[in-house]
Amino acid sequence: MIAKDIKKIIDEYYKGIQSWMVFHEVKTGPTIFMAKKIINGELEKSGRLDTVVFKPSWKNPIVFGYEIKTTYRDFKQDKKWKNYLKYVNKFAFICPENLIVKEEIPDDIGLCYIVDDKMKWIRRAKTINKLIPDYGIFQYMCMSRLERVLEEDTLYKMNNIYSCLVCENKIDFGKHQDWNENTKYGFYNVYGGYVCCAKCFEEWSKR
Helix, strand or coil: CCHHHHHHHHHHHHHCCCCCEEEEEEECCCCCCCCEEEECCEEEECCEEEEEEEECCCCCCEEEEEEECCCHHHHHHCCHHHHHHHHCCEEEEEEECCCCCHHHCCCCCEEEEEECCEEEEEECCCCCCCCCCCCHHHHHHHHHHHHHHHHHHHHHHHHCCCEECCCCCECCCCCHHHHHHHHCCCCEECCCCEECCHHHHHHHHCC
16 A cells, blocks of 8 residues: 555545545645754754645634555654644544554554555544644645646646547547647636547537
């Protein structure tokens, strides 16, 4: 099991919970490797939360951070996860079953196993921050969602899954000529993965 598999399981879990929004790969600073801040007298690099789940509310918003672990070695060597706590209200590790035991992490940190491709809570996360001191996390949540949309758009084109809305024939956008011919009319919908091909558009315009 890899991190990508666990992210899909998190997505599926929160689909069944009203109002929660899921963000993956959320930065804590403007760049992941270069940006640095002075924290408690020490130089700290910006990081990246594996997953952030947000419950929007004017009265009681919740920002829940997840650290994904797929190997025990990664868990033992990782020292940076504690730097993420100030950006969230709650925090939990999520991993394959029995990879981590709850005695290895602080009492207020949650632990969730992946069992039969579903999330199973071993210990629920407690509130570690009633308020989040660094509201920049919301900016980076938005940016992570934008990056994901742009990435999905690129994957649509690379996988050539666009279809004509009318004739349903596949359109190969891997060919530069097809791309120009079939998008010059502006019939383009990135979210649905559909376009109207030039031939069908011309037939429709003659009616």
